[in-house]
Amino acid sequence: MYHIVAELMGLDLSGGRRVDHRNRQPLDNRSANLRSATRVQQRHNIPKGCHNTSGYIGVTKHGDKWRSQITIDGVRQHIGYYDTPLEAARARDAHVRRHLNGFGVLNFE
8 A cells, every 4th residue: 555655656666765654653654654765764763672671772781881872874883871771862862863864763752
């Protein structure tokens, strides 16, 4: 269904580009929710994993600190160490806003 909507919208799906759902809900095929994305961009639009222990995407415990990181174009980028998971999550979100052009999932939307 979303391919039909994407075609009617004129989304560029050439060169291996795919249809991406902004809100990560595959049954929400409204035109406002669909966009053209590369496979790498789609990978940035996934929710936190089921084994997440910090409660935040991209935040892990490292000794007595909380580490913030993100992977961009297959390269893991260390953002920093923080005293609380909340600080680490905010730092990650700021990094996502600067570098992922709307494709990264934020901890605080």
